[in-house]
Amino acid sequence: MKLALLALRNLARNRRRTAISLAVVATGTAALLLTAGFMAFSFEGLSEAMIHGGLGHLEIALGSASAGRTATLERSPAEGLDDWEVVQRQVEALPGVLAASPTVHVAGMVSTASGTSAAFLGVAGDPARERRMGFSVKLRQGDPVPDAPPREGEDRVMIAQGLAQALGVGPGSRVTLLAVDLEGMLNALDVTVAGLITTGVQELDTRYLRLSLGSAQRLLGTTRVSNLLVTLDRTSRTEEALASVRSVLAGHQPPLAVVPWTERAPFYAQVEALYVGIFWFLGTIVFALVVLATSNTLTMTVMERFRELGTLRALGTSVWQVAGLIGLEAVWLGLIGGVVGDVLGAGLIGLLNAIGITMPPPPGAVDPIELRVVFVPEAFGGAILLMLTVLALAAVAPVLRVARLRIVDALTHT
Amino acid sequence: MAFAGLAHAAPTVTPPAAEQRVLLARTNLFSSVPQQFHAMLFVSWSDGLRPLRVEMWRGGRDRMLARVLGPRQAGRFLLQVGAEHYLVAPGARQPVKLGAGVAAAGPVSFEQLLGVDVERDFETERVEAGERMVTFHLVARAGSAVARATPRARWVVDRIRRQPVRLDIVLADGRTSRVVEFASFADPRTLVPAKLILKDVLRGGPPMTVELERFEPMAVPDGLFSLTDGAVRAQLPPAPPAP
Amino acid sequence: MTAPPVFDARGLSKRFHMGQATVEALRGVDLQVSAGEVLVVAGPSGSGKSTLLHLLGTLDEPDAGALTIDGTPASSMGEAERTAFRRIRLGFVFQTFNLLPVLSAQENVELPLWLAGVSSGERRRRAHEALAEVGLGARRGHRPDQLSGGERQRVAIARALVHRPLAVLADEPTGNLDSGTAAEVMELLMSLNRAHGTVFVIATHDAALIARAPRRVALHDGRVASDERKASA
């Protein structure tokens, strides 16, 4: 006969009350799991959207350029990589690297034959590599820019919807790009609109266009690129890949900067802090509710069993054994409630994902998103540990009550 | 001078005295420089940025063509026809019309090289006359070719030598954007400048020096300034190497 | 020299404060109980019987007077020592039986042995034996709510005796039993006393019980009014 077993049997005495306590703990646990799962979904979704929206996992740029920090679309190849094809080969030979794709950023004016013009931010890349890296271009109309480098006079672009609208152009239209080349002189390039795209961000859609690497280099009069974007087979390998890419490029002259996406993602730190904040906020509410509810039941349990606890003391049970008996009841509640909550949470997550809920597009975004709740394995263990902590806290008052118990009063208690 | 002080007090447009009108006309290098010429300019920066060589043609009062010499710049021209500026580039079938902002944003603009037509395109708001230097405060005439890029200007001349000294390009809000100093003249009679120093007051940066390497008055073919046909431009001899 | 008395109480006093009022539950009780004695503490309700048993059982401390149990002054023991002392040397029987409802009869009886750290096999054997001694060998798997009042009190007695204590303190052990069952319980206590020499101090109102007791101490208003031994004993 063990104290823990005795505590378990005591729990079974008032089945209704125990069931309510367990329901509270299990609900709290499941709520935390759902919250964690939803947060992980949002965060992963946001991260993957940023990474595959053009950020990549790592950026390789000239060390002297203002590399990293934010994902700027205005990093001129003026401070770019000359021998990028060598670097590309070195990096693509590393394990876990899907591709190291060159990009050229170019900013300028785009104008039509009729004289309408607007500022643009152009991004040029290697379409085949970008497909391999899972970069998605959301084509809304027309065709993508062909993979093959364009011949002179056959340059093609994909224009973001907002920009196309402002210019009054569509697939097949001819427009002229105007930009300052790397020598500081103006240059112009006629291009054909191949298709209309969206970046998913309304604000960017009014300025964005994509062109092939060859077109951008022709416009800028250079063979350089602004940077190389490296994408990995798994986002979780970012740190490991960062180290290996850095060591491979350590001796490069001029020095190169390798920057992980977390440092370049706009507002990454703020978004992360926001999510962590929301999670703590909800966690604290759940924590407080469960502490209040279970502390109350445990106190009632102690009050009801005063005579029994007095008897145990009279028979020579130590204060700590008696207090431990109550503490163990709390631990059982936390453990059983946590496990039930884990099962409940897993069930709910599965159910929600099976139903498939579509949510309206978040502010500034274009497309609605499909809600998914992620299984966060650590959260399952974490929630149980948290519930044990919660119950330990809830048991403090009742246990102190037991410790202060006067045997004679307890024995005569009715 | 007495009336200069008066003009100062009254910011309305007061017609300059006859003597000053003559001074303005005498120093208007835009009209005194030959109407048709071919020139070679050497452009350098005090902080050692790579210098440029610019080749330039004038084909009448408001027709200019310029190209920057260098292997990467081949086939590219900056073209002014009347009030409009165009970029001619091999990648663009048609000359690309440049907005006033874009045209003025380049390192060198025609206004800075030849000054502006201080008589035709501007009205004199007032005149400040010192012992030797006379400053004409100018306002662009509405609709004139320069009105957008150079809404106001200060034209500083040397009364004794009868030569322009400085052009300040002033924005509509009164801020000075650029200063062009006429450091020396190749021909004091025609006022062909030999050396200009340009300062971008608004954006800062090192002063830029423009030196006239060659200047030859000559008949320039009309076709160089065509907006529809680049054939004559294409026949220009290949650019001499960059410095 | 004879062995020291199991209980040696000198001038025990206990006061309770209820608001403004002070209740003198015991006012200088002298009592010596020798090994092997069976003693009944009688007296009207409120005379201090329970209070005296609590002091003798180290469940409470006197305001004045001295108590020596088996040669050890109770006042010299700390909380932990008193707990250990009760666990090893004393047994308790209560009017309301006070069995743990979640434990079977067997487990209830094993409880003092478990507290004393006796191995499980030994525990089972001795609890079984104790239950057999009180005539409940066949019902050891039952929980208290499946037993009658008399049976529960037998289990409680087995629990009080299973670890072979020096003395058992029983407060109204028959108070919740009918008179027939009460007589059987008293008979049982007497036989256990004869078998093991355990001291029994029994507080009771029960006239039948008092009549059968070898020694009767009558309390009145917190004082010992009389202390008589049966001549036949």
Ligand SMILES: Nc1ncnc2c1ncn2[C@@H]1O[C@H](COP(=O)(O)OP(=O)(O)OP(=O)(O)O)[C@@H](O)[C@H]1O
């Ligand atoms: N915890 C307490 N607080 C206040 N008064 C108490 C307390 N315990 C006992 N008393 C008082 O002390 C006196 C003696 O009580 P005690 O319980 O010892 O009497 P008793 O002889 O056992 O009575 P009964 O036969 O009714 O059990 C009574 O007046 C009782 O009210």
Ligand SMILES: [Mg+2]
């Ligand atoms: Mg009593």
